[in-house]
Amino acid sequence: MSAGRMAYDILSLGVPFSVALLLAALGEMFNQRAGVFNLGCEGIMSMGAFLGFLPAFLARSGALGPWADVLGFGLAAGSGVLLGLLFAVVTVTFRAPQGIAGIGLQMLGCGVAGTLFRHFIGGVTGVEGVAAWPIPLLSRIPVLGGILFNHNPVVYLAYLAVPASWYLLYRTPWGLRVRAVGTHPRAADTMGINVNRVRYQALMLGGAMGGMGGAYLSLCQAKMFADDLVAGRGFIAVALVYFGRWSPWGIAGGALLFSLAQSLQLSIQVGGIKFPYEFAVMLPYALVILVLALTRARTLGPTALGKAFDREMRV
Amino acid sequence: MSRRYRLIYSAGVIALAAAAAASTAALVLWAIGASPWATFGVILTGPLRDVFGLTEILVRAVPLILVALGVAISFRSGILNIGAEGQILIGILCATGTALGLSQLPRAVLLPLCLAAGAAGGALWGGIAGVLRARLDVNEILSTVMLNYIAAQLYTFTLRGPMIDPAELMTGSGTPQSMRLTRAVWLDRLIPGTRLHSGLVIALVLAVLVWVLLWRTTLGYRMRAAGAGSTAARYAGIHVERALVVAMLLGGGFAGLAGAIEVLGVHHRAIEAISSGYGFAAIVVALFGGLHPLGIVPSAVFFGLLLVGADMTQRSNGVPANMILVFQGAIILAIVSAKMYLNNPYARQRAAKLLGKLLPSRAGSSAEEAGP
Numbered sequence: 001m002s003a004g005r006m007a008y009d010i011l012s013l014g015v016p017f018s019v020a021l022l023l024a025a026l027g028e029m030f031n032q033r034a035g036v037f038n039l040g041c042e043g044i045m046s047m048g049a050f051l052g053f054l055p056a057f058l059a060r061s062g063a064l065g066p067w068a069d070v071l072g073f074g075l076a077a078g079s080g081v082l083l084g085l086l087f088a089v090v091t092v093t094f095r096a097p098q099g100i101a102g103i104g105l106q107m108l109g110c111g112v113a114g115t116l117f118r119h120f121i122g123g124v125t126g127v128e129g130v131a132a133w134p135i136p137l138l139s140r141i142p143v144l145g146g147i148l149f150n151h152n153p154v155v156y157l158a159y160l161a162v163p164a165s166w167y168l169l170y171r172t173p174w175g176l177r178v179r180a181v182g183t184h185p186r187a188a189d190t191m192g193i194n195v196n197r198v199r200y201q202a203l204m205l206g207g208a209m210g211g212m213g214g215a216y217l218s219l220c221q222a223k224m225f226a227d228d229l230v231a232g233r234g235f236i237a238v239a240l241v242y243f244g245r246w247s248p249w250g251i252a253g254g255a256l257l258f259s260l261a262q263s264l265q266l267s268i269q270v271g272g273i274k275f276p277y278e279f280a281v282m283l284p285y286a287l288v289i290l291v292l293a294l295t296r297a298r299t300l301g302p303t304a305l306g307k308a309f310d311r312e313m314r315v
Numbered sequence: 316m317s318r319r320y321r322l323i324y325s326a327g328v329i330a331l332a333a334a335a336a337a338s339t340a341a342l343v344l345w346a347i348g349a350s351p352w353a354t355f356g357v358i359l360t361g362p363l364r365d366v367f368g369l370t371e372i373l374v375r376a377v378p379l380i381l382v383a384l385g386v387a388i389s390f391r392s393g394i395l396n397i398g399a400e401g402q403i404l405i406g407i408l409c410a411t412g413t414a415l416g417l418s419q420l421p422r423a424v425l426l427p428l429c430l431a432a433g434a435a436g437g438a439l440w441g442g443i444a445g446v447l448r449a450r451l452d453v454n455e456i457l458s459t460v461m462l463n464y465i466a467a468q469l470y471t472f473t474l475r476g477p478m479i480d481p482a483e484l485m486t487g488s489g490t491p492q493s494m495r496l497t498r499a500v501w502l503d504r505l506i507p508g509t510r511l512h513s514g515l516v517i518a519l520v521l522a523v524l525v526w527v528l529l530w531r532t533t534l535g536y537r538m539r540a541a542g543a544g545s546t547a548a549r550y551a552g553i554h555v556e557r558a559l560v561v562a563m564l565l566g567g568g569f570a571g572l573a574g575a576i577e578v579l580g581v582h583h584r585a586i587e588a589i590s591s592g593y594g595f596a597a598i599v600v601a602l603f604g605g606l607h608p609l610g611i612v613p614s615a616v617f618f619g620l621l622l623v624g625a626d627m628t629q630r631s632n633g634v635p636a637n638m639i640l641v642f643q644g645a646i647i648l649a650i651v652s653a654k655m656y657l658n659n660p661y662a663r664q665r666a667a668k669l670l671g672k673l674l675p676s677r678a679g680s681s682a683e684e685a686g687p
Contacts, residue, residue, distance in 0.1 A: 039456060043644070086648070089652075090648050090651065090652050094651075094652040094655050094656065095655050095659075096648075096651035096652050096654070096655050097651060099395045099456050100395060100598075100602070100647065100651055101647070101648060101651050101652075102456075103395075103397060103456075103595075103598065103647060104643075104644045104645075104646075104647030104648040104651065105644065105648065106644070107595065107640045107641075107643045107644030107647065108339070108640070108641060108644025108645055108648065109644070110637075110640055110644075111343075111637050111638065111639070111640025111641035111642075111643070111644055112343055112641055114635065114637030114640065115343055115347060115634075115635045115637040115638050115640075115641060116343075116346065116347065117637075118635035118637060119347035119348070119635060120347075227637065231464070232460065232461070232464050235457060235460045235461070238457060239454075239457050239461075242454070242457075276472055276476070278468040278469070278471055278472035278475075279468070279472070281468050282464070282465045282468045282469070285461040285462075285464040285465050286461070286465060288457065288461045289447065289453065289457075289458050289461050289462070292447075292451075292453045292454060292457060292458060293447060293451045293453050312661050
């Protein structure tokens with residue numbers, strides 16, 4: 001296999017691989033910009049992956065056609081909203097410590113998804129998944145067309161979500177409120193912003209995006225569901241927000257970097273280079289630690305990140 | 316707020332939290348068509364019916380106590396150690412490697428050496444996250460989670476490659492497991508015919524020692540001070556970063572020791588899926604036990620009961636084993652929420668006012684007696 005061909009394969013695989021991370025990390029960005037550190041992302045993705053998969057699995061005969069996948073994404077987003085709401089009740093209303101509550105949400109989400117999966121599906125079964133939608137004309141561009149414009153529609157939508165998130169965060173009143181409650185909630189409160197309401201909204205939006213990221217994994221990427229399908233991607237998404245310095249563009253870059261590392265690892269294995277499989281699997285996780293070590297979180301993050309807002313607290 | 320109101324208030328909050336956790340689990344059980352009552356019944360009473368069930372609860376409680384002690388030390392020091400699962404695996408590898416490599420040594424030397432190797436391996440693995448947090452400000456939750464995944468891969472790699480039982484290669488079955496350890500390193504069985512081993516004694520002794528460490532030594536005081544308020548601790552001259560690293564070394568060490576004891580006491584060889592989630596369950600155990608050794612021991616026994624009971628429902632009611640994660644997640648969310656209400660003076664005051672209205676006979680004086 002020529003080096004050029006290999007590079008092409010890595011790139012054209014890496015772009016769709018990044019989408020689950022990208023969607024979940026963009027959602028987590030809204031959470032953290034509003035001041036809430038949601039480690040339950042892993043659980044939300046797990047739940048989304050299962051519920052996204054379920055309609056396609058039940059309608060294998062093809063009665064619903066592509067609508068089963070649309071329904072799946074809808075269910076996944078809905079479950080993400082509900083889990084985000086639950087997390088908001090616990091961390092915003094009850095003001096519980098966010099780190100440990102996130103671990104609780106992760107266990108709950110993964111546990112519920114695993115239990116329902118074992119009961120309703122049982123074993124690992126594949127679905128047809130979402131087919132590729134080559135963009136007319138653009139996909140015919142040599143090399144670039146295959147890398148960028150020959151994917152399933154969710155890939156395009158996810159990359160459109162990057163500028164959309166930027167616009168929402170920096171050019172709308174709601175985005176300003178999100179940044180305000182994550183930076184200085186007391187000042188925001190003084191200006192008449194309902195801090196807790198904005199945090200609820202951000203957590204629900206983040207949950208919906210995390211759920212859809214999970215559904216992408218089961219419907220578009222793996223085209224099946226298993227207990228350990230998400231395999232830490234929810235936590236990696238949280239780390240990506242640090243790496244991307246809380247900006248949509250940085251996060252998109254980080255998601256691409258990780259997915260390229262993953263497709264590089266796959267092509268090393270396919271290419272027959274002698275390298276223990278387990279070490280290849282370790283690569284992205286080790287990369288997360290490296291990336292976190294190189295990012296200075298304290299100086300860049302939203303200043304109220306991880307702190308519950310208590311109106312009654314005297315300062 | 317009078318004592319009576321405070322008691323009613325605390326009991327009410329705890330009852331509400333317990334009800335919320337139980338109904339979340341019941342909802343999931345109902346969704347898969349299992350009867351919540353029957354399932355809860357089997358989980359909570361099934362293991363108590365015979366001696367074997369009772370000893371199995373304690374067999375599960377041993378690693379839970381040990382790991383939860385380590386988790387409590389790190390949480391008290393302000394570092395959230397989610398990496399116990401990986402630290403356990405590294406502990407198992409180190410203990411098994413020592414036992415297999417030095418198998419000709421006498422028991423009196425080899426057994427303590429294996430336990431020490433396990434603890435050292437876990438401490439090293441935990442220490443990585445501690446140093447990263449202290450030196451480079453790496454979020455310890457994320458780093459320990461990542462180290463869990465790395466440890467899991469390292470574990471399967473070692474069991475499939477360097478440490479695989481030669482017999483597995485000869486017969487060609489290739490099950491990833493180590494050779495059986497020599498009888499000389501096995502922990503004694505406390506009750507013949509059951510799996511209950513002397514690791515229980517080690518765990519109980521260490522529970523006392525952890526209490527001494529945290530509440531009766533300078534080091535423990537420093538660690539708790541660093542956890543309670545790092546800025547204040549730093550002004551008082553406490554080396555907060557060092558306290559964090561020590562806390563992670565100890566937390567990892569306890570998890571590694573738990574792994575070593577599990578392999579020397581129960582399985583007698585390193586196998587896949589040996590830890591079965593003890594690292595995560597122990598976080599719930601530690602929180603449920605109030606991060607205090609005196610609470611951790613009973614809480615570990617209770618979660619031992621849940622783990623054995625969940626196994627039983629899987630066999631008798633067909634409830635998937637993943638259900639245990641649902642319980643644990645719901646319990647964590649309920650505990651952290653309830654804790655905020657129990658410690659919130661404003662909420663307490665409001666509740667006192669409300670109770671004063673509801674119980675008019677004692678109103679007036681007692682409701683306004685004391686502010687926050």
